Amino acid sequence: xxxxxxxxxxxxxxxxxxxxxxxxxxxxxxxxxxxxxxxxxxxxxxxxxxxxxxxxxxxxxxxxxxxxxxxxxxxxxxxxxxxxxxxxxxxxxxxxxxxxxxxxxxxxxxxxxxxxxxxxxxxxxxxxxxxxxxxxxxxxxxxxx
Amino acid sequence: xxxxxxxxxxxxxxxxxxxxxxxxxxxxxxxxxxxxxxxxxxxxxxxxxxxxxxxxxxxxxxxxxxxxxxxxxxxxxxxxxxxxxxxxxxxxxxxxxxxxxxxxxxxxxxxxxxxxxxxxxxxxxxxxxxxxxxxxxxxxxxxxx
DNA sequence: CTACTTGCAAAGAGTTTGCTAGGCC
DNA sequence: GGCCTAGCAAACTCTTTGCAAGTAG
Numbered sequence: 001x002x003x004x005x006x007x008x009x010x011x012x013x014x015x016x017x018x019x020x021x022x023x024x025x026x027x028x029x030x031x032x033x034x035x036x037x038x039x040x041x042x043x044x045x046x047x048x049x050x051x052x053x054x055x056x057x058x059x060x061x062x063x064x065x066x067x068x069x070x071x072x073x074x075x076x077x078x079x080x081x082x083x084x085x086x087x088x089x090x091x092x093x094x095x096x097x098x099x100x101x102x103x104x105x106x107x108x109x110x111x112x113x114x115x116x117x118x119x120x121x122x123x124x125x126x127x128x129x130x131x132x133x134x135x136x137x138x139x140x141x142x143x144x145x
Numbered sequence: 146x147x148x149x150x151x152x153x154x155x156x157x158x159x160x161x162x163x164x165x166x167x168x169x170x171x172x173x174x175x176x177x178x179x180x181x182x183x184x185x186x187x188x189x190x191x192x193x194x195x196x197x198x199x200x201x202x203x204x205x206x207x208x209x210x211x212x213x214x215x216x217x218x219x220x221x222x223x224x225x226x227x228x229x230x231x232x233x234x235x236x237x238x239x240x241x242x243x244x245x246x247x248x249x250x251x252x253x254x255x256x257x258x259x260x261x262x263x264x265x266x267x268x269x270x271x272x273x274x275x276x277x278x279x280x281x282x283x284x285x286x287x288x289x290x
Numbered sequence: 291c292t293a294c295t296t297g298c299a300a301a302g303a304g305t306t307t308g309c310t311a312g313g314c315c
Numbered sequence: 316g317g318c319c320t321a322g323c324a325a326a327c328t329c330t331t332t333g334c335a336a337g338t339a340g
Contacts, residue, residue, distance in 0.1 A: 014184055015228070019305060019328050040318080055308040060319060081318075096270045097182070105270065109263055115256045119279060123250055125241050127281040133182075134264060136272040164294060164339050185330080200297045205330065296337070307326070314319080 005032055005086070012069050015104055026051055027062045028071065037075055037085040070106075094132035098141055105138070150177050150231070157214050171196055172207045176217060182228040239277035245286025 009028045013020050030046050031038060038046070044059045063084055066072045075083040092112070096105040116127040154173045158165050175191050176183060183191070189204045208229055211217045217229045237257070241250040261272040 014186075021306065021328070023307070053308075057309080057320075058307060061306080096264060096268060096272075098270070099273070105268055107264060107268060109260055111256060111260050111263060115254055115260075115277075116279070118254055118256060119241060119252060123241060123252065124284040125243070125250065125279075125281055126283075126287055127241075127279045128244070129280040131276075131278040131280070132260075133276040134261065134270075134272045135182075135274040135276070136270055138271075139269040142271055162294090166295065166339075168296070198297075201329095202298080202331075203296060206295085292340095294337105294339080296335105298334090298336105299332105301332075302330085303328105304330105305326105305328075307324100309323090309325100310321100312319105312321075315317095 009066075009069075009071055012071065012104075016069060018065065018069075023051070023054055023058050024062050024065070026054070027059065028066065031066075031072060031084070031086050035086070037083040039081060039083050043084070092130060094130070095134070096138075097133055097135045098138040099135055154211075154214075154216055157216065161214060163210065163214075168196070168199055168203050169207050169210070171199070172204060173211065173216065176211075176229065176231050184228045188229070237275060239275070240279070241283075242278055242280045243283040243286055244280055245282050245289070248283055250283070 006025065006029060009025070010020050013024065018024075026047055027043065030043060030050075034046065040056070040059050040063060043063070044054070044056050047054050047059065063072070063074075067074055067084070071087060072084045073087050075085065077083055093106045093108050094112070096107055098105075112130060112132065116130070119125050119127055151170065151174060154170070155165050158169065163169075172188065172192055175188060175195075179191065185201070185204050185208060188208070189199070189201050192199050192204065208217070208219075212219050212229070217231055219229055238251045238253050239257070241252055242248075243250075257275060257277065261275070264270050264272055
């Protein structure tokens with residue numbers, strides 16, 4: 001399950017042309033394992049236990065990258081101090097992949113539940129997980145042609 | 146269905162004076178089976194499971210060869226990082242993958258059309274292709290536990 | 291047998307990291 | 316002071332290339 005999240009992180013980094021570095025994976029992993037919210041310094045100290053050479057700037061840079069990729073959430077408990085936490089691995093989400101510009105839009109749909117129900121009755125198959133990618137063209141790319 | 150594509154690949158390679166090597170067939174096959182989009186490294190790792198001696202350079206060289214032969218499509222998710230996918234369509238079918246016994250059942254569902262319609266109205270996104278994998282447990286495997 | 295291909299190692303292009311030195315409430 | 320960013324050389328990721336060994340036709 002936690003490796004699932006890691007793969008997802010790799011995939012997202014890749015698809016955005018970001019490089020998959022050990023530091024980024026380590027920081028993501030630490031956040032995942034820790035579960036709750038962390039601030040930059042706490043994350044730094046935890047990561048340092050495993051990779052003492054990691055730098056605080058990398059922590060900050062990685063946090064904003066992960067936030068940009070929507071993998072973590074920034075919590076403003078107070079003005080001076082930001083906390084971060086892994087985004088809800090809760091609701092399943094799927095992807096719209098634009099073949100024109102490469103943008104990846106995440107979506108959810110209750111219809112996926114209907115598909116599961118149908119598959120259950122048609123094939124007597126109990127679905128536990130789904131992976132849905134829809135490819136096509138986004139509004140902007142369609143307008144350009 | 147999938148052997149159809151393989152034969153086509155052989156034929157095309159031949160007709161262009163390219164040699165039909167196990168590596169090229171393997172890589173093409175992996176891409177075909179995977180269905181969705183892959184980048185060079187993902188393809189490399191998948192292929193390595195079946196033929197551990199394959200090299201990353203072969204993956205890159207084969208990808209550009211297959212692109213040249215128009216057997217795969219290069220998706221520019223961003224400037225420097227490319228993804229690839231098998232060309233050519235056909236009746237869309239999706240997969241049920243049993244986590245117990247590994248069986249893969251193909252299915253179709255009109256509901257996928259509804260998802261496309263919904264995605265169109267919600268995100269103004271025109272779907273041209275879909276890749277849907279549902280994982281879970283088939284009847285037999287459920288009865289055994 | 292000959293020309294095309296592969297695997298390896300290493301180069302290249304471009305990004306990311308770790309420092310150190312600041313900047314901002 | 317406490318928290319975060321900037322600038323830059325060095326390190327690294329991803330891709331391509333050169334070459335000797337291997338293989339298809």
